[in-house]
Amino acid sequence: MRGEVDKPAAMFDRDYEWSALSRFATDPQPGATLGVVSGRRRQGKTFLLDAVCTAAGGFYFGATEAADPESLRRISTALTAYGSPPTPYHFADWFEVVDALLALGRDRPVPVVIDEFPYLAKANPELPSIIQQAFRPLRAERSESRTRLLLCGSALSSMGKLLAGNAPLRGRAGLELVVRTLDHRLAARFWGLSDPHLALRVNAIVGGTPAYRKEFARGDSPSGPEDFDDWVVRTVLSPETPLFREARYLLAEEPDLRDPTLYHSVLAAVAEGNATRSGMAGYLERKAADIAHPINVLEDAGLLHRDADVLRDNRPAYRIAEPLVGFYHAIMRPVWDQLERPGAAGRVWQASRRRFVSNILGPHFEQVCRDWASHHADPDLLGGLPAKVGHGVVNDAARRTGHEVDVAVAGIGDGLKAPLLVIGEAKWNDVMGMGHLDRLRHIRSLIAQGGRYDTASTRLACFSGAGFTDELRALAAGSDPDVLLVDLAELYGDLGA
Incomplete structure (x- = not known):
């Protein structure tokens, strides 16, 4: 029978994700299995996966941007520390690494997490094929193992390609889990907000990304409706806080975004209310065909979302999927030089509140209404x-x-x-x-x-x-x-x- 391990008391919600991961990690059936976990950055994927490994006695490895030999040395050291073999591991290639990971599950189901897998695959494009070969159905190393290998990543475009079309791992995964942002109701509870009017205004800026409260705002939440304006000034618009530059970093961290200027311009066009391809093209003074590629890349990266027109075919509208990115382009980017000056945030926000209501709050409220109809x-x-x-x-x-x-x-x-x-x-x-x-x-x-x-x-x-x-x-x-x-x-x- 499949079991589950207890969710840490400090983890907010994520009941569905925890249940799926813990059932996969503790599945007693023979044969190693593969899972893929993805989601936009700052959603708590690492916390989830590390907690599952800790609870089930598994192995967690967080990849970094590094050359292939350095990554091999790092995982050799990490596996040596985890398994305490008679002699330290010194892997010569990823074939040896994957077989060593499969060997961990010889006696019991063992979750094995490789976090930020796209970093490894970028340095060694053959890695997905190596894993495919290791997971061949009749291969003894797989059939005699109960390793539950979880590949995780935040680069949605890269993770989406792992199991698509003719990709090597297509058909190999027994779990495909997306860790999504908290919806508006959960986000309100996470930020400790009991006033729905205040909760929606906060959600229109920071959305449902957990890290934005805990790490980026250091737990600073508006104490009440009267504190909202001051909260915006001291957190989102303050150059000393991580939230101030987060929207810029989100684009910079996407590996497929080679020309940040063009992608920022596309997002700015949407933030200005140009929700169609023709509208964006007109804003950028380009042909619609010229912006097809950046739109598709932004969609794959999870930063732009295409909404179908329910009443007409082939008339989609686009919206910025991450509220903080929309807030940056509508409020911050046009006056960036002013905001970087100490003490300017209050004056900028005072002059931007009407724009905030029309360009940010109104459209966000509409989307929350649609989400309510869909899910609640x-x-x-x-x-x-x-x-x-x-x-x-x-x-x-x-x-x-x-x-x-x-x-x-x-x-x-x-x-x-x-x-x-x-x-x-x-x-x-x-x-x-x-x-x-x-x-x-x-x-x-x-x-x-x-x-x-x-x-x-x-x-x-x-x-x-x-x-x-x-x-x-x-x-x-x-x-x-x-x-x-x-x-x-x-x-x-x-x-x-």
């Missing part, structure tokens, strides 16, 4: 289980315009047409009323005319960070079951206030 909303509340959640644009030929839909939720279709469960509008700073509802009713009628979706049961959702008029609340509570009102308390659930 009761399907009964939405009218069914979501199949696709995103944004949308509806053409209005009579008025010669297009209507943007902030939240569009499509269900699973039993027949020719899938049901459109919800269309919604999200307003961070506006008290929503009957005008917003009338607009959604008109949009629903246009979608019905288009014939793509079944709109017979489509609910009309108003998402607001500022509240709703009494008239709209009364309508939602009484006479119109199609109206759905979602406020910050609903989006965040119970924060333990």
Whole structure:
């Protein structure tokens, strides 16, 4: 039977990831197995993997940027310290290393972690093929071992290629785990925030990356709504804190980003509201074909995310996946020289708050609303289980315009047409009323005319960070079951206030 090891008390959440890793690490079945763990930087992957090795008596090796002979010497020393063999290891090549790792699991299941694996593969591109050869199904060294080898890395583009297409390790892995950022609810709890209005503003800047609170901000969290502005000034905008330059470093650490200037410009275009390829190309004064490659690279690196238009095919919109990068490009990069001067952060932030609301808070609130519909909303509340959640644009030929839909939720279709469960509008700073509802009713009628979706049961959702008029609340509570009102308390659930 598979077992699990106890999760460290100091580890926040990560129950799913810990369960998957511990079951893989303690799997008693014969035969060595391979797992791949990936995720953006600063998410706590090393903490997770090191903790699993400690709990299960495994071996952990953290690779560094080094030439191949140096890495061989380092892992020789590390394995000698771990296994205490009669004579120290002196590996001549990676074939010997992998066989030594397989030998660790002769008597019991042993987790073996190679962290930052892309560093090793960059220095020795043959390494994935060497592991493939070592893990051949009928090879005695594998069949007689219960080593649970975990390859981990933060360079998403490199890790994604390990198991793709005709890659040597394609089909060899028994575990593929992505360690994701904390969602908005977990992030609020992690930062110790019980006020959802404050929690969303903090989340719009630092997202759900655990390291940004513990290491980068040294545990400094806003003490309350009145402390938010001071917190921004003393942490994110202060040249003395690691958060100040983090957005720049995130790009510099990606191995496939060879021209940082171009990639920063693409991200700046998105931060300015240019969410389509044509919009980005116009902002950069280039042809759309010229920016296809940097867009794809930024997607592979996990810094840019492509959102499909639920209501139209082949009309994706792009958003910056890491909030801190979006904040840097919208607020910090345009006045970088000023921010580097001591004492300038307060003045810069005072002048940037309106831009923060329009360029950062508004779009982030919309994304949180979509995330809520995807992962937190009761399907009964939405009218069914979501199949696709995103944004949308509806053409209005009579008025010669297009209507943007902030939240569009499509269900699973039993027949020719899938049901459109919800269309919604999200307003961070506006008290929503009957005008917003009338607009959604008109949009629903246009979608019905288009014939793509079944709109017979489509609910009309108003998402607001500022509240709703009494008239709209009364309508939602009484006479119109199609109206759905979602406020910050609903989006965040119970924060333990």
